[in-house]
Amino acid sequence: MTYTYFPGCTLRTKAKDLDHYLRISAEKLGMELIEPADWQCCGGAYSNAKDEIANKLSSVRIIMDADKNTGKVLTVCSACHNVLKRVNDDLKNDENFAFKVNNYMKPEVPYSGNVEVIHFLEALRDEVGFDKLASMVVKPFTGKKIAAYYGCLLLRPGKVMAMDDPENPVIMENFIKAIGGTPVIYARRNECCGGYAVMEDPAIAAKRSGAIIENAKDMGADLMVTACPLCMYNLKKTGPDTGIYYFTELLAEALGLKED
């Protein structure tokens, strides 16, 4: 399976682990990643303003690029995924947006509407298959109680993201089972970590992240996993000793790819 891989800016700086372990795991799992040469920031946060088009254009470029070759954009950062998936949805369903974008970009071939934006977790579930993944695990996390932390951007808005039930998700729990661990269900796994509020008022972010960590530990978690660099930043800042990892790191370790 070949994908147009969009790492996103953070994966070049603060979240190098998320990117590195994804790449080595994907290779092992037989996924071919093509990284567009000149990708730019996804826009950072999806703009809810209907007339805000300029900051969605870099996402549009990625999608149009994928349209020409693989037809599938693969993401891993929750924020990038959220932006790209929603912009793709706009291109398909918001005529006014699509019209203006096409007017401005003047693509040689108009967008076909066939590009799918999928998250690495979805690729593991739907294209590799958790059963196949489980069969390739060489260092299972047997006995480890692992709490999946979804955050807010990965699942919501539920109708557009369409990855899983936003109130009662199972995808990361099933991933944890596939790598041999025991998932820990806790109520705050889909709550916000504080997000960008950490810039404005670090105390709010600390309160949010603290409650999440406390909830996961209270329900018996040994480790936590996330897909989001910003969640990682906030949780680590609040609880440096929490034992929080990118899910790709655990994946690489389970597949026996992690160099000690």
Next chain:
Amino acid sequence: MNRIGVFVCHCGTNIAATVDVHRVAETLGKEPSVVIAKDYQYMCSEAGQNMIKDAIREYGLTGLVVCSCSPRMHEATFRKAAASAGLNPYLVEIANIREQDSWIHKDIEEATEKAVILGRTAIAKVQLNTPLTAGESPVTKRALVIGGGIAGIQTALDIAEAGFEVDIVEKQPTIGGKMAQIDKTFPTLDCAACILTPKMVDCAQNDKITIYSYSEVAAVSGFVGNFSVKIKRKARFVDETKCTGCGLCTEKCPQKKVPNEFNLGLDNRRAIYIPFAQAVPKVATIDPDYCNMLKNGKCGVCAKVCGAQAIDYKAQDTYVEQQYGAIVVATGFNPINIDAYDEYAYSQSQNVVTSLELERLMNAAGPNGGTLLRPSDKKHPKTIVFVQCVGSRCDDSRGKGYCSKICCMYTAKHAMLIREKYPDTNVYVFYIDVRTPGKNFDEFYRRAVEQYNVHYVKGQVGKVVPKSDGNLIVYGSDLIEGKRLVIDADMVVLAAAIEPDKSARSIATMLTASMDTNDFFTEAHPKLRPVESPTAGIFLSGVCQGPKDIPETVAQATACAGKVIGLLVKDKLTCNPCVAHSDELMCNGCSSCEKVCPYGAITYEEKGFRQPDRTTKMRRVAIVNEAVCQGCGACTVACPSGAMDLKGFANKQIMAEVDAICL
């Protein structure tokens, strides 16, 4: 020469405010064949009807057009008026200028023009009407009640009281329905079982009532007065006529790990079981999904201990065919699945329960013998938070748009009962609105607030976070005080919305009864015919028609019985003469009509036809059973040779209507 009379109704301002009724009458009066055209304020009133009758006599009318409301409303009224003045009632046509015109348009010019067109259409049709005579069909003096909850029980008892045979078909092993699971009833706080179980016993002992428990309706054919119903009696592997209900088998059965559906899975039952102590019929049933003997042939304990030798592992489903004059739908409801509302953590914590589960937890015959203990650790809960409208009045696809109607009252009841029995318990109720219309209902709710000090909070709960010790942190907002609440609770109770039972849809299809978008059965008229389905002979009882509490359900059940009795006392019913008819000279016996007929009214016959050379040739032709035909017209559309036609709605009449609109 036709002599048509046209009468235009104002319907107060309903029509007259949007349609220039004088102009309509004036314009239509100039149509060929129209000899009189008048408008009047209320055509359906006695004066209006007299105006019509006088005109029929005075002008010797051969056809009548009334421009008024929908024919569903007053066609019968005007037909009757025509008949009493000596005009065949099927020479009356209605032009619907209210529902299809004045109510849906705003512009007077356009609405008036449309009224004229509709009137002209009816005039074109009525000229081709032929006098029809209604036939008669007999009435089978027996009723079927589908569903054995309080609605079905009450309807059956009332019909039986009038002396008619009634059969109850219930899919569960016992009758009783949801009311049997409820602990106390509002607003009087009587014990539900104490007032329900005597009625269940009455059903069993009444020689006019037959209970088919653990049974389902498999097929329905026929029509009002003459339904034929096939009832599937599921194999219960216990002979109902032999079982004494001693319950020994249910104690000896080694399969102990079967979720007890009567207690909503809060405890377990055996593979052979009697749902509850007062079950009717009180006979055991084997659950084939769990019985070791039925699954792998190893066990047989129940057969060994049964003194009555009632166990039959080889039992098969059987079918009963029965004729009925009327069918009552009383299929009831279920709470919705609340998995989509996991912000309340229902799937994460045993201490988050639905209100129906709380009924069982508080019931003396429930899993805790009536002591309120929270499920996770059997401790007394000290703080309980109730969340109302879980899935009701919901504006997204997760829940229902309607109000479930019963939740405000049963939540007040729960809160009050808990405060009464355990005064040291803190009780919070989060609500959107408290709705208490009903006799003594608001007084009941006020008592919960004022006398029992239940904390009512206007606002919603956003998140419930279960902790490892079983406690729950409840985050909510108090809209009146404008502040955020964080409550450390021991239990959370969710008032889940109610929805029609899943079986209702297939039953509606079998009965050709209509449903609304929420799968509640539609009544024939929302105000004036609330217990009848638009399909003749089908009646509605209880929550299958819309959310209701027990007093309302019982009132509707009795009203429904009244309507059924009104039908069953008749010896003959007048048939609709607007039925299909096949012209056998044109019919080529192709079977197209038979295939589309939803009522099975068409059969075929080999018939001899005289040829020009004086020989007789046999040919297959369609025959319509006029008593079974409902006049839907599907066959007239399907017929490729144009042999099939509908009386009163003949093909040439429809074409005349189309011409009147288009030409």
